Amino acid sequence: MRGRFYIVLFSCLTAVSLALLWVLSMPEYWDNVRYRLLRDAVIQAEMTWEKTRAYKAFFAHVGLAHLHELENDPDTSIALQSLWEP
Numbered sequence: 008m009r010g011r012f013y014i015v016l017f018s019c020l021t022a023v024s025l026a027l028l029w030v031l032s033m034p035e036y037w038d039n040v041r042y043r044l045l046r047d048a049v050i051q052a053e054m055t056w057e058k059t060r061a062y063k064a065f066f067a068h069v070g071l072a073h074l075h076e077l078e079n080d081p082d083t084s085i086a087l088q089s090l091w092e093p
Contacts, residue, residue, distance in 0.1 A: 041068060042069070045064055045065040046065060046085070048064070049061040049062055049065050049084075050084075050085075062088055065085075066089070066092055074089050074092055075089070078090060
């Protein structure tokens with residue numbers, strides 16, 4: 008009885024581990040995580056130089072091709088700043 012429990016437990020842990028590895032290996036996942044981290048850095052920055060650096064990194068990650076998509080951002084400062092970028 009105990010052996011069967013360990014076999015089932017090992018099988019479940021293996022399945023969960025493989026699923027986690029699959030999700031973490033997807034580049035879209037990491038792009039989304041980086042997008043959220045950079046956006047949060049813009050929102051949380053208090054000093055002018057911090058905001059400038061955060062906007063620069065965030066907009067570089069987004070890219071010029073997708074900058075227009077930020078016009079509808081819930082954060083007004085990001086939406087307005089994206090309109091001013093060339």
